[in-house]
Amino acid sequence: MAFHEVRFPVNIALGATGGPERRTEIVALGSGHEERNTRWAASRRRYNAGYGVRTLDEIHEVIAFFEARRGRLHGFRWKDHADWKSCPPSATPAPLDQALGVGDGATATFALVKRYASGGVSELRAIAKPVAGSVRVAVDGAEQAEGSDVAVDTAAGTVTFQPGREPANGAVVTAGFAFDVPVRFDTDHLAINLAAFSAGDIPDIPIVEIRL
Structure with a gap:
């Protein structure tokens, strides 16, 4: 695998949802107290870019980007508009x-x-x-x-x-x-919905941060 120094289309990323994720294990004790332990030393970002796709041209742009990255194989840059x-x-x-x-x-x-x-x-x-x-x-x-x-x-x-x-x-x-987040697609399949002649959507485009 490789990392491609190219940014996911910014206009589509602007409409995405997502943010930092942590992994915490919680054990409830008999006394009612809890023991909490983190499995990750650092947080990891997850996003869904599907909400940013509104037109057929944007669908075409995402398909081209997805194919060039070969699905989950190659990483790429992502602009997190909430933290960049x-x-x-x-x-x-x-x-x-x-x-x-x-x-x-x-x-x-x-x-x-x-x-x-x-x-x-x-x-x-x-x-x-x-x-x-x-x-x-x-x-x-x-x-x-x-x-x-x-x-x-x-x-x-x-x-x-x-x-x-x-x-x-x-x-x-x-x-x-200013900075980007190193990410990859978290799917090898794009489910494209062509609900209208001049519009469509891709409801789910999961993207996850990678460690380099």
Whole structure:
């Protein structure tokens, strides 16, 4: 299998449903108390793109995309319109949005991450598929120039400082960015409904996040 660096049609994804999923085991004790244990270290996103399909042209677009990915075989990019930036949806990504790490004078590569915080608790999410041209990096608040100071790998979700530009010991590395979710189809069959001459729908197009 492979990952195709192509995004699912954004106009169709806009009408999709879905979001994060976790796997929690709950055991009820004789006392009435519970024991809860999580089986997954990180959440996984699931979506249904069927709600975004409204026209025959969009059905054709989905069929072409599905065939090119060979059903569940190859992964692809997905824009989650509810969560696709290092900042709130109404804001513009800025170089101070997310802390990536602290320099030691030698480390050159840092992975992109996003933190979700509430009530004094935070959860860290690895960002594997940043959007090209959207990544802004800073060291101790000073923005770095892409190319001359730092290189961005949009296929791996990392930023690498050029030789001689590695962050100094104790320097805080931050970044802002837009990103996609790496996903695949969760079906090998599309059930297409041609209810009208010029319209139709695909009620169920399940899509699931993949680990890279």
